Amino acid sequence: MERLLEAVMARSGHPGRVGGLQRLSGGANMESWAFACGDGRFVLRRAPSAEWIAARPLGMAGEAELIRQAHAAGVRTPEVVAELTQADDLGIGFIMCCLPGTADPEVALSSPAELASDLATAMAGIHAMPPGDLPFLPTLDPAQGVEGLARQFAEAGGDRPVIALGLAWLRDNLPPPAPRVVVHGDFRIGNLMVHDGRLAGVLDWELAHLGDGHEDLAYGCMAVWRFGRLDKPGFGLTDIASLARAYEAAGGERFDPARFRFWLVYRTVWWALGCLSMGQSWRSGTDRSLERVVVARRCAEQELDLLLLLENEAPEAERMRLMPAAPEPIRESDGEPTSAEILTAVSEWLAATVKGKLAGRERWELAVAQNALGIVRRELAGRANPADEALAKDILAGHQSLKTEGLLADLRCRTLSTLSADMPKYPALAHARAIWSQA
Structure with a gap:
């Protein structure tokens, strides 16, 4: 090579x-x-x-x-x-x-406040690029985009009620037409090179298109791309109001909270379906890497975030309703080792005998493999089935909603169980568990 x-x-x-x-x-x-x-x-x-x-x-x-x-x-x-x-x-x-610096989220999120201003300036600069100079870029219309997500949902089985809830909300809250600008499409911590606390460069332009600039603003504010900084909704660096002011000061258009919220929900649904598509890519043979099947299980992260985004629109009685009791986990015995214990033994063996011999990409892939073993081990111990095609169809048809008695409590319980098995270290999980247990 x-x-x-x-x-x-x-x-x-x-x-x-x-x-x-x-x-x-x-x-x-x-x-x-x-x-x-x-x-x-x-x-x-x-x-x-x-x-x-x-x-x-x-x-x-x-x-x-x-x-x-x-x-x-x-x-x-x-x-x-x-x-x-x-x-x-x-x-x-x-x-x-190669740009100086690093794309490591921990470095970016520990940077001074000036970095948030750098990001706002970069977004404003991207949105100011003349669309006519880039005729090959695809265009994303909100209504067409939502229906595209609906088709993708159907192709993925159409059986995840929380995603159906997000799609139904999007259909009911389409924004009015907005100025069409160049949108980066993947502007977030992790795709930004940071050097000495300042922005060194914007990476990964593969999802760029023409559309609403508020999509870029919202995408980087998703909980998943804030890497645990739940107290700083503006890219994990600041608050939304400060980010909006910096964007406007750099020449960006006037901030619209309603459009921002639409795109925040849209991209959360989009990434939930994107995760599921990783599994489809693995099944089809397009990419048989282990990473694909593990990322597919991150769908539950976005389902949790969707519930946190949308639950305030439920009646107070539903928000305060207690969740149903979670199923009892499978107990280990004193006899022969269970399947879960065997998986634990394999993971421990990999850490003890293989990890020290690897570096770079291979060491990272080992971590992915150990994560995969953990997912299976926790699923064997008990994981609520997130699939319910009949309920998902009911929600999309408008027969059930956040106003339906007991629906929110049921979805909360299912999502906590699923995510606890799939990605138990997801930062928003502990936050959701704490507030939902007090309902």
Whole structure:
């Protein structure tokens, strides 16, 4: 792979020996490889397969061109130095200069308040880019987008009542037309390079499109992308009002709370379905990586967040209703080891004998494997079934809603059980358990 990269770099005017090639651990979709060439550091960004990228509205060539135009417009982005061709025998993708700093969420979330202003400025800059210069970008209309999510929900089984609740809300709360701007589509902590507490660059433009700029504002404020900073709803860095003021001061349009809330719910439903699609991708053979099946179980995180977002619209009596009793977990015996205990033994063996021999991407994949073993172990101990096709259909048809007696309490109980098995360390879980147990 190093020799192939050297040929591409020489063609792009950056000749030299390639060394230090390492696959980066981040990225749920694309592959990223860091390497040195000559006196510089670079990153290869490529699609996992031709089949995968063919299903995307924005191809790799379009993404590279968008980054070039954003860079030229003054948005802090990496510089694209080369695009791969079929003759390069390296797949589909492009090469960028490596930015200083890190995308580690812990570093970003421990940065000074100026970082929030940097993010607001970057979003305003992206939204100010002329849409006419980017005719290849897809367009997202809210109503069409919601119906697209509904089709995706049906394809995924159409049997998750909490997602159905979110879809029904979206249909009832479509926003009025908004100015159409360039939307990054994945603007969040984890996709932003931070250096010395300031924004060094915006990464991962694969979901870019034309639409409502409030979508970018809302997406980064989702609980999942705040990595436990539940007290700071503005990207985990500040409050929403301060983020909105910084965005307006940087030239962004006037902040609209109703549009912001719509997109917050929309992207939460979107990511819940995105998680489920990871499992479908694994089943189809498009991507058989272990990461896909583990991420699919993160759907329960978004179901919890949807309930937290929407429950205030339920009548007070339903918000205060006690949850039904959770099922008793399966008890371990003093006899032969249970399946759960065997899985624990395997996980402990991996940690004791394998972990120390791995580094980089392989060490991260081991953590994913141990997480997978934990999910199965906890499911064996007792996990409420999150699927209920009949109830989901009732909700979508308007026959049941948050006004239905006992529905909210039942969904709370199911979601806590599911998430406790799938992702027990999700920060919002403890918060929800605490407030719902007091209802």
